[in-house]
Amino acid sequence: xxxxxxxxxxxxxxxxxxxxxxxxxxxxxxxxxxxxxxxxxxxxxxxxxxxxxxxxxxxxxxxxxxxxxxxxxxxxxxxxxxxxxxxxxxxxxxxxxxxxxxxxxxxxxxxxxxxxxxxxxxxxxxxxxxxxxxxxxxxxxxxxxxxxxxxxxxxxxxxxxxxxxxxxxxxxxxxxxxxxxxxxxxxxxxxxxxxxxxxxxxxxxxxxxxxxxxxxxxxx
Numbered sequence: 001x002x003x004x005x006x007x008x009x010x011x012x013x014x015x016x017x018x019x020x021x022x023x024x025x026x027x028x029x030x031x032x033x034x035x036x037x038x039x040x041x042x043x044x045x046x047x048x049x050x051x052x053x054x055x056x057x058x059x060x061x062x063x064x065x066x067x068x069x070x071x072x073x074x075x076x077x078x079x080x081x082x083x084x085x086x087x088x089x090x091x092x093x094x095x096x097x098x099x100x101x102x103x104x105x106x107x108x109x110x111x112x113x114x115x116x117x118x119x120x121x122x123x124x125x126x127x128x129x130x131x132x133x134x135x136x137x138x139x140x141x142x143x144x145x146x147x148x149x150x151x152x153x154x155x156x157x158x159x160x161x162x163x164x165x166x167x168x169x170x171x172x173x174x175x176x177x178x179x180x181x182x183x184x185x186x187x188x189x190x191x192x193x194x195x196x197x198x199x200x201x202x203x204x205x206x207x208x209x210x211x212x213x214x215x216x217x218x219x220x
Contacts, residue, residue, distance in 0.1 A: 005116055010037055024048050024061065024076070043115040046074055046122060057081060062125060065110075072110060073126070077119040088119045095121045098188040100163050105156030107176065107186035126184055131172035149175065149183045156185040 007016040015032040022028050024041035025048060041048045043063075050062040052073065058081075063074040077091055095112040102108070111122040131149060134141065153175055157167055167188060174187040 005041065008037065008040055010035060024059075025051055043074065043076070043118070043120050044113055046072065046120070048074065052127075062127065063122070065122070071125045073123045075121040075123070079118060088114070091119050091121060097165055098123070098186075101156075101160045101165065101188075103156055103159035104182075105152045105184050106159055107184045123186070124184075126176040126178055126186065128177040128179055130177070131175040131183070134177070135172055148181065152183040153185050160185075160188075 005020045008019045009015070010017055010030040010033060012035040013030060013033040015030055017028070017030055017037060019028065019039045022039045024039060026039045027036045028039060029036055045066045046063040047066060048061045048063050049071070051059060052062055053060040058075055058077045061074045061076060063072050064070070065072050075091075077088070092112060095109050098107070099109040107126055108124040109121060110124065113120060153170065157170065160167060165188070167185065169187060170185065174185060176184050176186055178184060
C-alpha cells in the first residue's frame with residue numbers, strides 16, 4: 001500500500017507538482033507556470049473519474065476498476081477522519097452489512113479497503129438519478145410509477161431483513177434508478193442488525209439530502 005500520492009507532472013511545463021494535500025479531482029495551479037491541473041487520484045486499482053456526491057463524512061466518486069475494466073461507485077472517507085479507528089471500523093461494518101445482501105433491488109457492494117491512509121468502499125454504479133431527483137423534475141408522479149418504485153424498494157428491504165438487517169434510513173435520496181423502470185435501495189450507513197437495540201450501533205456515512213416528498217403519489 002502506498003503511503004502517499006506521487007507528484008503529478010504539469011501538462012504545460014512538465015514541473016512535478018505535489019498534490020498530496022489536494023482533494024481528489026480538484027483543480028490546482030502549477031507553482032511554476034500557473035496553469036490549472038486536475039488532481040488525479042487512484043486508490044489501489046480504482047481510478048477516480050467524477051464526483052457524484054459529498055456528505056459529512058466523505059465523498060462518493062465514479063471510478064474505473066482497472067482490473068475488471070468497468071465503472072463503479074467509490075465512497076471515500078474524509079482525510080481528517082482517516083486516523084480515527086472508530087470511523088474505519090464503522091465503514092468496514094457498513095460494507096459487510098451491504099455486501100451480505102444479494103438482491104436485484106439492493107445496490108451491490110464489491111470491495112473495500114484502505115489506500116493512502118484513506119478507507120474506501122466500492123459499490124455498483126447506479127447513475128440514472130435518485131427518487132429525490134425525479135421528484136424535483138416531476139413534482140406529481142403518476143400513481144402506477146409510485147407503486148412500481150415502492151414494490152421494488154419493499155423487495156430490497158425484505159431481502160435485507162431476511163439477512164437480519166434493518167435499513168433505518170429509507171428516503172428518496174437513497175432510492176436510485178438503474179433505468180427508467182428499475183429502482184434499487186442503497187446507503188446502508190444507518191443499518192443495524194435486527195437483534196440490536198434501537199439507538200445502539202447506528203452510524204451514518206453519507207447523506208445526499210432529506211427532501212420533503214411534495215406531490216409524491218399524486219397522479220397527473
